[in-house]
Amino acid sequence: MFWLPKEWRNTRAKGQHYELLAEDYLKKQGLTPVARNYNCRYGELDLIMKEGLTWVFIEVKFRRQAGFGGALNALTQRKQQRLRRTIAHFVQKHNLAHCILRADYVAIEGQSAPQFHWIKNVL
Template identity: 40%
Template sequence: MKGSDAEHLAAQFLQRQHLILIEKNYRCRFGEIDLIMRDDTVLVFVEVRMRSNNSFGGAAASITTTKQGKLIRAARHYLIQLNVVPACRFDVVLLTGTHNPEIRWIKNAFGE
């Protein structure tokens, strides 16, 4: 499974949880945000991670403090473009397995 497939599965999963997709693969000089979604009035920046198994800590272990910093800076860049700054949070969607992966959603996984 490719990263784009994992992001597509994650977006579908979150939409079934009533989140609204705003943007996929937002890129700027600070990094990339896989999914930007809205959960009621909250803007949600979503990092999607996929691993074939849970060896070496699995997908969650791959979200280092360095990666979190890049996501936060990219989110700030995105927010500067808006006229209004909504309530925000950072969620993580972890996919484990290659065929019919297990999906785990961590709301408010990290912040500033």
């Protein structure tokens, strides 16, 4: 086994922790969980939830600090393109072509007292 910096060892666990925090936050806002961590060849959907009849696909990003744009600016064009393709794959696979769809972004900043920024309709 090769050596990894301590902060990289539990990246997946850290990601899942903040996805759960985001899911709890969104549940308090009235959304209903459907699925978590949907993977296909195009990418991953962090959270899939419903708000009434609307299917909501949520990308979650965490940054410890707001420097360099923080979590709010971490949704790059490339990530948006992957998100579009992954959502299209999910919609086709689950026959949701005639449903109301929305892509949201939850940016979480700070560790001890995380701040949530929920941006709707990012695509």
